[in-house]
Amino acid sequence: MDAVTVFSPAKINLFLAITGRRADGFHELVSVVAPLEFGDRLRVEIAAPGGAGRGRAGPGRAGRQDEDATFSLECTDSMTGGGAAAADTAAASHPAAASAGDEAAAAAAACGTAAPPPAMPLDGTNLVLRAARAFRAASGWPGGARFFLEKRIPVGAGLGGGSSNATATLRALNLLAARAAAAGSAAPAATAAAPAAPATHPSAALPPAARAAPAPPAPLPPARLAQIASSLGSDCALFLHDAPVVMRGRGERIEPLPPAAAVRLRGRRLLLFKPAFGIPTAWAYARMAAAPARSCLPPPDAEARLRRWLAAPPGDPALAGPGALLFNNMQPPVLGKFIALPALLEKLRRKFALPVLMSGSGSACFALLPDTLPAPALADITACIRAAWGRDAFVMETKIR
Numbered sequence: 001m002d003a004v005t006v007f008s009p010a011k012i013n014l015f016l017a018i019t020g021r022r023a024d025g026f027h028e029l030v031s032v033v034a035p036l037e038f039g040d041r042l043r044v045e046i047a048a049p050g051g052a053g054r055g056r057a058g059p060g061r062a063g064r065q066d067e068d069a070t071f072s073l074e075c076t077d078s079m080t081g082g083g084a085a086a087a088d089t090a091a092a093s094h095p096a097a098a099s100a101g102d103e104a105a106a107a108a109a110a111c112g113t114a115a116p117p118p119a120m121p122l123d124g125t126n127l128v129l130r131a132a133r134a135f136r137a138a139s140g141w142p143g144g145a146r147f148f149l150e151k152r153i154p155v156g157a158g159l160g161g162g163s164s165n166a167t168a169t170l171r172a173l174n175l176l177a178a179r180a181a182a183a184g185s186a187a188p189a190a191t192a193a194a195p196a197a198p199a200t201h202p203s204a205a206l207p208p209a210a211r212a213a214p215a216p217p218a219p220l221p222p223a224r225l226a227q228i229a230s231s232l233g234s235d236c237a238l239f240l241h242d243a244p245v246v247m248r249g250r251g252e253r254i255e256p257l258p259p260a261a262a263v264r265l266r267g268r269r270l271l272l273f274k275p276a277f278g279i280p281t282a283w284a285y286a287r288m289a290a291a292p293a294r295s296c297l298p299p300p301d302a303e304a305r306l307r308r309w310l311a312a313p314p315g316d317p318a319l320a321g322p323g324a325l326l327f328n329n330m331q332p333p334v335l336g337k338f339i340a341l342p343a344l345l346e347k348l349r350r351k352f353a354l355p356v357l358m359s360g361s362g363s364a365c366f367a368l369l370p371d372t373l374p375a376p377a378l379a380d381i382t383a384c385i386r387a388a389w390g391r392d393a394f395v396m397e398t399k400i401r
Helices: 082-092 095-110 127-139 161-183 222-232 259-265 281-290 299-311 331-335 340-352 375-389
Strands: 003-021 027-047 061-065 071-077 144-151 245-249 253-256 269-274 356-358 365-368 394-399
Touching: 003 161, 003 269, 003 299, 027 161, 027 269, 027 281, 027 299, 027 394, 071 127, 127 144, 127 161, 127 222, 144 161, 161 222, 269 375, 281 331, 331 340, 331 356, 340 356, 340 365, 340 375, 375 394
Parallel strands: 071 144
Antiparallel strands: 003 027, 027 144, 027 245, 061 071, 245 253, 269 365, 269 394, 356 365
């Protein structure tokens, strides 16, 4: 059985300037976005049409079959198993973690509309299945596929998990199409028995060998993949680039960061952290739309800020380092409601002198870590986060890709 496994990275917005609202309701933006070493994994296995089967159910696992049984999706949440338990065990070794359980409820109450993070949908609205159907429509993919998603990126976090999964689906199917085309084989679905033709169909009278199998689809060019990705979500196309990018428009206009600037970001240590609740993206943008007009940064000002950082002398960390780039004008409107977030960010700034920021529309935030930060200091930072947000808070060290 032909199969492929692809990495589906999380992202952070190091610079996010909402510059205005368009007539179609979307917001215009200028943003520097970086993929991370932390993320999900997606395995895709070729199946015959109608042979995708049903996802298996089990602890920490959920499954879904597409309406026509062409595609099926199985999802496992690895952060609810050993990974999450191991992180909690490490944090519990610090004295400050002892009060985390009591403070979790207080943090949630302080946030007003705080709610558990939304569950990832597994119906037809799931971006993996939507991306698969979009790829089939664009490429003529004749077969089915089974998708196995190892989910690690939290939902409702502003880390781009769903968008990354959609683009990973496009990349995986395109890779399988390229393999089939290169091998000159029959369509991927031909690896399993094709459905019998109706008795009234002319091909029914032919022997099986005489019935022409569908030709394998040609892989789609990068520009077409980008079009499909943008149709699935405003920030999907950025995940076609395995490097920091600049997003403009509603997020569909992608430009790689210049190499001299990208090298300042690549490999930089950071700490992701997220409270037990998520923030729906639509709510965050509605909050931004309801804010005073001055909450938006005029496009010339946004571009000027970005140009200053790009032109900064590389040897001056105060001007050219990642910390000098940090900006997110969605943060004040969103954090005005979720007050537990700004309280912790300010504490991390004061106590540890860390550059911190909310990523995208939240609720995840990140702190830039010094390359030489020792393990005990990182444990202190982690304990501070859990003391404020509780033991259910998500905390993960990673790096920019």
